[in-house]
Amino acid sequence: MKGRQRTLAVYPGSFDPITNGHTDIIERGLKVFDEVLVAILVNPEKQSLFTIDERLATIRSAYRRNKRVRVDTFSGLLADYSVRVGATVIVRGLRAVSDFEYEFQMALMNRRLDKRIETVFMMPAERYSYLSSRLVKEVFQLGGDVGGLVPAVVERRLRAKYPRRPTGRQR
């Protein structure tokens, strides 16, 4: 094939904060696509721990050495955004059956909105199959150890948000 188009995959989410489940999916995406664009959804209605700028900086810092991973923010329709940036694929992670119904609905709606975009689902390593940003925040705030569940830069930022909470148990 002459001059094959580079495949760009958009990986959308809140990433509040990015976890090792997310990075697992990004790495799998990189095996299949030329570039992965991590797209942080700006949703003023959803309460967040980290600001959009903090999330941008965190993910950029985690991938500063990888030129095939880009980070951006978007609002509005994902299908419109994907076409605008020249992506042909939307990547989503599937953890358990519980993710399926919502993801199935979104994938079919996005297909209806724009037939040029395909949604691709990827399964994380089993050890991350129970992991979510919400759970990480909850465990950390209660003094639990999140080492090995989030990139080091996220652990540092969590500590900065909750200075008196050590990682380990509190007595």
Ligand SMILES: Nc1ncnc2c1ncn2[C@@H]1O[C@H](COP(=O)(O)OP(=O)(O)OP(=O)(O)O)[C@@H](O)[C@H]1O
């Ligand atoms: N541990 C994980 N393994 C595989 N995919 C994941 C994992 N965590 C999130 N994803 C996927 O990443 C995408 C973005 O998810 P999102 O930003 O909502 O993360 P989340 O961890 O579910 O956050 P929250 O707890 O705030 O809902 C979705 O496709 C989601 O299914």
Ligand SMILES: [Mg+2]
């Ligand atoms: Mg979620």
